[in-house]
Amino acid sequence: MSPQTLEKTEPTAPTSTAATAKKTTAKPVKEQKESKLRTGWRRLAPRKETGRFSVVVWAGFFRAVVLLADCLLAFITAMVIIPLLGAWLHQQSGASRGALSADATIAMWLMPLLFLVALLAAGEIVVMRGMWRWATRMIAKIRDARGEAAGADVTPKSTTRTTNQNKTKGKRSK
Secondary structure (H helix, E strand, O other): OOHHHHHHHOOOOOOOHHHHHHHHHOOOOOOOOOOHHHHHHHHHOOOOOOOOOOHHHHHHHHHHHHHHHHHHHHHHHHHHHHHHHHHHHHHHHOHHHOOOOHHHHHHHHHHHHHHHHHHHHHHHHHHHHHHHHHHHHHHHHHHHHHHHHOOOOOOOOOOOOOHHHHHHOOOOOO
16 A cells, blocks of 8 residues: 555544544434325315315314214123123023022122123223324324415424423422
């Protein structure tokens, strides 16, 4: 190798430690790309063109879908799942053979059935709330897409507290 190529390949030492720290902590800023879902919602909720549905219509549609799904879930559970579960427990506990007393029937059949029904109800409430929140998110996405498509100023809600709130709601020591 020639001396000229060696000079080009030699690493140069930084002149100060501040320059080194500055070089290692600086990270390139990545640009966020629009997601396919967001652009899809923009197509669903276009600008102010005639013949398109309003946000209220979409809100009513999503709420109606969720309420219909909730009703179907509740009726199927009440009319199919709970009776089948009760019949299975009745058969498994021995109450169908008449071998159990009234107290044993309550202990071996009725209480497990009530416990399972309570678990089913809690699970259904969780599912129903999840569907309601899903509909709320869909309505918000459509509203945001319409606001952005129309050029409206859509600003996210801030979670930071003002200085007055910080002073009044801080911990108080005695």
